[in-house]
Amino acid sequence: MRAPTRRRLTGALIVLVGLLLAIALLPGTAASSTAQGGTHLSGTFRDGAQWQIDVPTKWNGVALLYSHGYVRENLPASPPVDDGQFIKAALLSEGYGLVASNYVGMGWVVESAVGDQLAALAEFRREIGTPRMTIAWGESMGGMITTDIAEYHPSAINGSLALCGLVAGGVAEYNALLDSTFAAKTLLAPSSSVPLVNLGTVAEAVADGQKLARVVSHAQASAAGRARIALAAAFYDEPVYNDVGQTVPRPGDWDRQEFNQYQGFLTNIIKGNYLFRVSGEQHAGGTLSWNTGVNYGSLLDNSASAAEVRALYRRAGLSLSADLRTLDHAARVTAQARGVNYMTHFVSFSGRLTKPQLDIHTTGDGLVPVQGEQAYRRLVAGAGRSALLRQAYVNAPGHCTFTQGEELAGIRAVVDRVRTGRWSDTSPSVLNAVAARLDPRYAQTFVAYQPSRYLRPFARH
Numbered sequence: 001m002r003a004p005t006r007r008r009l010t011g012a013l014i015v016l017v018g019l020l021l022a023i024a025l026l027p028g029t030a031a032s033s034t035a036q037g038g039t040h041l042s043g044t045f046r047d048g049a050q051w052q053i054d055v056p057t058k059w060n061g062v063a064l065l066y067s068h069g070y071v072r073e074n075l076p077a078s079p080p081v082d083d084g085q086f087i088k089a090a091l092l093s094e095g096y097g098l099v100a101s102n103y104v105g106m107g108w109v110v111e112s113a114v115g116d117q118l119a120a121l122a123e124f125r126r127e128i129g130t131p132r133m134t135i136a137w138g139e140s141m142g143g144m145i146t147t148d149i150a151e152y153h154p155s156a157i158n159g160s161l162a163l164c165g166l167v168a169g170g171v172a173e174y175n176a177l178l179d180s181t182f183a184a185k186t187l188l189a190p191s192s193s194v195p196l197v198n199l200g201t202v203a204e205a206v207a208d209g210q211k212l213a214r215v216v217s218h219a220q221a222s223a224a225g226r227a228r229i230a231l232a233a234a235f236y237d238e239p240v241y242n243d244v245g246q247t248v249p250r251p252g253d254w255d256r257q258e259f260n261q262y263q264g265f266l267t268n269i270i271k272g273n274y275l276f277r278v279s280g281e282q283h284a285g286g287t288l289s290w291n292t293g294v295n296y297g298s299l300l301d302n303s304a305s306a307a308e309v310r311a312l313y314r315r316a317g318l319s320l321s322a323d324l325r326t327l328d329h330a331a332r333v334t335a336q337a338r339g340v341n342y343m344t345h346f347v348s349f350s351g352r353l354t355k356p357q358l359d360i361h362t363t364g365d366g367l368v369p370v371q372g373e374q375a376y377r378r379l380v381a382g383a384g385r386s387a388l389l390r391q392a393y394v395n396a397p398g399h400c401t402f403t404q405g406e407e408l409a410g411i412r413a414v415v416d417r418v419r420t421g422r423w424s425d426t427s428p429s430v431l432n433a434v435a436a437r438l439d440p441r442y443a444q445t446f447v448a449y450q451p452s453r454y455l456r457p458f459a460r461h
Helices: 011-021 087-093 110-127 141-152 170-188 202-219 223-234 254-284 296-302 306-316 320-329 337-345 371-382 404-420 428-438
Strands: 030-035 038-044 050-055 062-067 097-101 133-139 159-163 357-364 389-397
Touching (some): 038 110, 050 110, 062 110, 062 141, 087 097, 087 404, 097 110, 110 141, 133 404, 141 159, 170 223, 170 296, 170 320, 170 337, 202 223, 202 254, 223 254, 223 306, 254 306, 254 337, 296 306, 296 320, 306 320, 357 371, 357 404, 371 389, 389 404, 389 428, 404 428
Parallel strands (some): 062 097, 159 357, 357 389
Antiparallel strands (some): 030 038, 038 050
């Protein structure tokens, strides 16, 4: 079982450091001080985004442009590099210069985040000088922002590192969340009025998510309910081991696998479909997902949990084919063009990389399932750019639960690729050795892994 001592992002930590970062700076002003013998600069753009720069005295000439992840509506914006992860000090000691913004506002702010990040990089060049190398890196939604910069603003960087990134893109992500919640509502509470899209205010979305959570929790008490929860979770490819507090299920232990997915449904899928979706809809100005034309039998056939679902249906004495027919005949959700157009632009991917990118993902990510990496790999291959992409996997549950060493090893691999013009050995054994050397406090668990097929891919046209 994975040791629970790995870094985990916590709301309390984000609140604390976010408040520290939010100390009032007037628009357009900057403050300078020494930090660990180097230079610290911070300020606020006129649009309200805050930027931050840290450069050690012995700067190695490499600038790391960091993109943070999604921040909930009721939390302050997270800082450029979270000191609570301890990685900031490690990077400065390695000689890297750090730069980032915290974006304008919270939620699905991708449209402003990319511009804020590029503006922060311009501040670095103005205040510090032009780096000999610039690497974009980020986590979660920040991994998606990093990939957007890599595809659509490649002249700004030399390479990129997307950690636990939403690299399947926004349209695909929200469609997958819809598939899972649609199945849960249709099979567990067909007469319920709880909406799946068009969520209204944040408070209304939270309340709606709680309603569906109660339905799912009640269903967990019966064998039939558990089989249907497993089916709904399968449409999102919720992992069977998705949190460090869970028991690792044995192969064929369908009960434990389903229980872990049930927990993931409550903490990941409902959170994604309601808290994340309401922000996406508000920014997009309309419904941005659809399931018209979806064949749920085909989705199940391609799901990583297909065998589990079939076993639980047999045990419960339920007809899986009957439930799939129910889904086929249920009223479907139709998207609005403006919502889809917005989310296609902010952001979906083409795969047309022009600079090297390394993706690293945990195998048990229940919030942004690892199958998204398969979707992006296919896009890159279709664009004829496979030589520029490398993907590595960490055998761990949870979202972005990397050790510091694993992140540092990823940065080192991208820097070496840019410096030498070719990829060094990124096999699990080599990455584990590099990670252990850079952070000997934890076991490093890069593994050989190939994610299963992403169920609802969507490419930018």
